Amino acid sequence: MTQHYRTQLLLLLMAGLALGATFTEPTLELERPTYRYVFVFDITGSMNVQDVGTTTQPMSRLEYAKQMTLQTLKRMPCGTEAGLALFTGHRAFLMITPVEICANYRELSVVLSNIDWRMTWEARSEVAKGLFKSLELLTSVAGAPRLVFVTDGHEAPPLNPDVPPQFRGEVGAVNGVIVGVGGAKLVPIPKFDKTGAPAGFWQADEVMHIDTFNAERIERDGGAPITSGTEHLSSLRETYLENLAADTALGYHHLVGTGAFEEELKSAELALPKVVTTDIRAWFGLLALGAFVASLLVGSRDKLRLANRSPDRR
Amino acid sequence: MYGFVDPLALLLLPLAVIPLVARNQSTVAYSSLAMLPPDRGSDIIDWALRVLAALSLIAIIVGIAGLFRSEQSVPRIGQGAQTVILIDSSGSMDTGFADANKARVAKWGTYISKGQIARQLLAQFAEQRPQDMFALFLFSGNPIPVLPLTAKQDVIQAAISAGTIERGLASTDLGTGLIRSLNFFEGKPFTGSRIVMLVSDGAAQLTIPVQDQIRNLLEKHRVTLYWIYLRSWNSPGLFKTIDVETAKQTAPEQLVHKFFAEMGLPYRAFSAENPKSLQEAIAAVDQLQNLPIRYMDIVPKQDLSGRCFAVALMLLAALTAAKLSELQRWH
Numbered sequence: 001m002t003q004h005y006r007t008q009l010l011l012l013l014m015a016g017l018a019l020g021a022t023f024t025e026p027t028l029e030l031e032r033p034t035y036r037y038v039f040v041f042d043i044t045g046s047m048n049v050q051d052v053g054t055t056t057q058p059m060s061r062l063e064y065a066k067q068m069t070l071q072t073l074k075r076m077p078c079g080t081e082a083g084l085a086l087f088t089g090h091r092a093f094l095m096i097t098p099v100e101i102c103a104n105y106r107e108l109s110v111v112l113s114n115i116d117w118r119m120t121w122e123a124r125s126e127v128a129k130g131l132f133k134s135l136e137l138l139t140s141v142a143g144a145p146r147l148v149f150v151t152d153g154h155e156a157p158p159l160n161p162d163v164p165p166q167f168r169g170e171v172g173a174v175n176g177v178i179v180g181v182g183g184a185k186l187v188p189i190p191k192f193d194k195t196g197a198p199a200g201f202w203q204a205d206e207v208m209h210i211d212t213f214n215a216e217r218i219e220r221d222g223g224a225p226i227t228s229g230t231e232h233l234s235s236l237r238e239t240y241l242e243n244l245a246a247d248t249a250l251g252y253h254h255l256v257g258t259g260a261f262e263e264e265l266k267s268a269e270l271a272l273p274k275v276v277t278t279d280i281r282a283w284f285g286l287l288a289l290g291a292f293v294a295s296l297l298v299g300s301r302d303k304l305r306l307a308n309r310s311p312d313r314r
Numbered sequence: 315m316y317g318f319v320d321p322l323a324l325l326l327l328p329l330a331v332i333p334l335v336a337r338n339q340s341t342v343a344y345s346s347l348a349m350l351p352p353d354r355g356s357d358i359i360d361w362a363l364r365v366l367a368a369l370s371l372i373a374i375i376v377g378i379a380g381l382f383r384s385e386q387s388v389p390r391i392g393q394g395a396q397t398v399i400l401i402d403s404s405g406s407m408d409t410g411f412a413d414a415n416k417a418r419v420a421k422w423g424t425y426i427s428k429g430q431i432a433r434q435l436l437a438q439f440a441e442q443r444p445q446d447m448f449a450l451f452l453f454s455g456n457p458i459p460v461l462p463l464t465a466k467q468d469v470i471q472a473a474i475s476a477g478t479i480e481r482g483l484a485s486t487d488l489g490t491g492l493i494r495s496l497n498f499f500e501g502k503p504f505t506g507s508r509i510v511m512l513v514s515d516g517a518a519q520l521t522i523p524v525q526d527q528i529r530n531l532l533e534k535h536r537v538t539l540y541w542i543y544l545r546s547w548n549s550p551g552l553f554k555t556i557d558v559e560t561a562k563q564t565a566p567e568q569l570v571h572k573f574f575a576e577m578g579l580p581y582r583a584f585s586a587e588n589p590k591s592l593q594e595a596i597a598a599v600d601q602l603q604n605l606p607i608r609y610m611d612i613v614p615k616q617d618l619s620g621r622c623f624a625v626a627l628m629l630l631a632a633l634t635a636a637k638l639s640e641l642q643r644w645h
Binding site (some may be wrong): 005008012013015016019020022023058078083086091092093094095096097098099102103104105106107108110111114118119120121122137140141281282285286287289292293296297302 | 323326329332333336366367370371374375377378379380385387392411452453454455456458459460461462464466468469472475476477479480483484485614615619623624626627630631633637638640
């Protein structure tokens, strides 16, 4: 028995053992990033504006946000947990606490696609208060989920510039990101009738152009109500949202496509490092691969040399 | 649809050509090799072994890369009742339950509200009926469909508990909520017991047209209606007899109950105050007849790397056997 032959057999045996070891499902306790979010979707009127998506196939901000979220969730690793909530009026309403996304994908995708402006319970859109309430809500949800607040930043009625809502909670207690969705240009906001059928667009004289407090003051003083302005139009209010994010120690992300959104969601700020049981079968697979390849290479160089040398010998 | 956990590992695939080019079989000294006739059989065996080795390498590498099959939808058959839970999420459900709290305005979080009691009961109910499928609707002003029919306890419990964290919403529209949850069965095959489990304090009024619609839908979709009733601390409850006029003012739920009870359709009310009602409700559902339920489920991502390693191991075993049968010297 040659030396090479013995080495080859030994290496093959090693490869076999390493492969066999993968069937014992070897695992290691490793620190890995895990992800747990509560997505809060703004379902107020301005989210029905169709100014996102592709130019050939524009869709509403809400629809776009839902689709991007669903597609991004599909790309997140199993073990990621997602909960869903709605925002309208001045608060968030939790529909489902975070659940694992792979095992419950069908259910989550149905809950998510069902989200609709018709679920609304109040025809106001107080984004700042809704955000603060969402942060407060999340302090009570187990497992320190990250807030993903999806909105266009359209406040209706407008805020009183003298007394903007203040966040009274602990800044930084809940981590998360504000996700801005919408176009940069001011566009009309679709209107719906009681049955939910489209009914044109909101007109300038149908919406409030200044805050409630000042509007009432003007009315008390006998002044004419302000009926012109741009509040019946809507665009993504990015600067406003960035400021809100800065005030509450959240991140800001402009939603365009799934790639950047996935990166944002997987960012170190939003990840929850956790010691998890990690599958290390691939390591044994690599070992087997190495041994196997080595067994194939053993002696081959000698043989090449022999082959080269053979003409001399002859 | 297939994918890889670590697609980068596929860069190792070129290693699979090694067995096709390597020459490392044991050599046996022979006096005059050139005299041997070409042996096609040996050549074929030689190549077959090389191909097997290459395949084995490919299998290992694909295994390392973590081959998986993405989620797919498959038809499944379940057995059990289909229950649509319809939870009242109106402001009145935020008040204290029965005699637990008489303060008019108590600070949220310092007491247990009717809504929280209801959800605790539901959570236990769902937990004890693992073979059943549940869907969840909420109603306040507008009905909010939360969960489609599913038998997965994780999601069911997550949806039930979500509402215990914060206050409910403002208004109540029991009629629209009921109609919406009954319409949920529209177009779905009838496979057995259908239940709408209303969870409410019943602080609502149903107009005659709405009553008609509810009755028709219950009949049309063959739905059994259960009402888990939560008494307000100042209410006489469902079962204490008072005259209609007083009821209108102090206990509108009595009128709702009366309507349900007189429909002539399967209906039962369970009082959440009664500690036995949970068991009674479970027993009541047990008595309903169940047919197999067909539904589509999504099978989650399935790991296939184990199979790759298994294939690799089998090929490797064959190659090792071949190696063992190699001649080391002439006999």
